[in-house]
Amino acid sequence: MRPNNLLNLALGVLGAALTNTAIAYQPLVTDDTGTQGKGRNQVEVGVNRDREDSAGDVTTTHTLPVTYTLGLSDSLDVFVGANHARVTSSIPGTDAIGSGNPSLGLKWRFYEKPTTSLAIKPELMLPVNPAKESAGLGAGRSSYQLTLILTQETSFGAIHANLVAGRNRYREATTGPRPDTTSTSASISPVWGIGIQWKLALDMGAERTSSGGSNSRSNFVEIGAIHSPSEDLDLAFGFLRRSREATPNAVVQSLTAGITWRFK
Numbered sequence: 001m002r003p004n005n006l007l008n009l010a011l012g013v014l015g016a017a018l019t020n021t022a023i024a025y026q027p028l029v030t031d032d033t034g035t036q037g038k039g040r041n042q043v044e045v046g047v048n049r050d051r052e053d054s055a056g057d058v059t060t061t062h063t064l065p066v067t068y069t070l071g072l073s074d075s076l077d078v079f080v081g082a083n084h085a086r087v088t089s090s091i092p093g094t095d096a097i098g099s100g101n102p103s104l105g106l107k108w109r110f111y112e113k114p115t116t117s118l119a120i121k122p123e124l125m126l127p128v129n130p131a132k133e134s135a136g137l138g139a140g141r142s143s144y145q146l147t148l149i150l151t152q153e154t155s156f157g158a159i160h161a162n163l164v165a166g167r168n169r170y171r172e173a174t175t176g177p178r179p180d181t182t183s184t185s186a187s188i189s190p191v192w193g194i195g196i197q198w199k200l201a202l203d204m205g206a207e208r209t210s211s212g213g214s215n216s217r218s219n220f221v222e223i224g225a226i227h228s229p230s231e232d233l234d235l236a237f238g239f240l241r242r243s244r245e246a247t248p249n250a251v252v253q254s255l256t257a258g259i260t261w262r263f264k
Helices: 003-018 128-134
Strands: 039-053 057-073 076-089 096-099 103-112 116-125 141-152 157-169 181-194 198-211 216-232 233-244 249-263
Touching: 096 128, 198 233
Parallel strands: none
Antiparallel strands: 039 057, 039 249, 057 076, 076 096, 076 103, 103 116, 116 141, 141 157, 157 181, 181 198, 198 216, 216 233, 233 249
């Protein structure tokens, strides 16, 4: 694979890893409508490892996302997120390490009934410098994403569903303009309560991406577990597998672990 194609691949892997920069309901891609409550805080820290095998090349991406969330009211949160990434490839001289796009946004639960709720989450991703963009660590111009969230409480736990639309905006590369990337995705995640301290989850979704007049699709499925040793502490573990339509036989396998701490 040529270095330019490798750059596109690295950006794709990193983008998949950081689709929800403000970490969703760890370890899931699909977010829920839950908010912190007025004056309450939350800190989320994750560790992700993504491995993509494509056309004989192997790209491995390690990311460390951190998100802080503050409850402004019972139904409105604001958050800021940052991440650090390390991208390694089987092609010598193409590795990269550094921080990715910081993010800030809010989540507003605007509809709530006893078993059904809806929320909206707009998010702004701040740009990285040209060197980091060239290395595949992020987008060089401000980018954005909007998520519509549904949570339905059930007899076994809950079902969460997301519709997401976003745009990654890039600077002009030395080889010419780099087209922006727009994406839309849908996902659904049933979550089962197992006793008081455990939840098990299945997360499934599909994404359509457009860039420079070409379109591609990808699908993912994830299994996850959440252990809550106390009311304000969660430990999360997940395994995700993503396939890409545009790259035959290309598969991304991801392992993730995270910790969530809530406090006043």
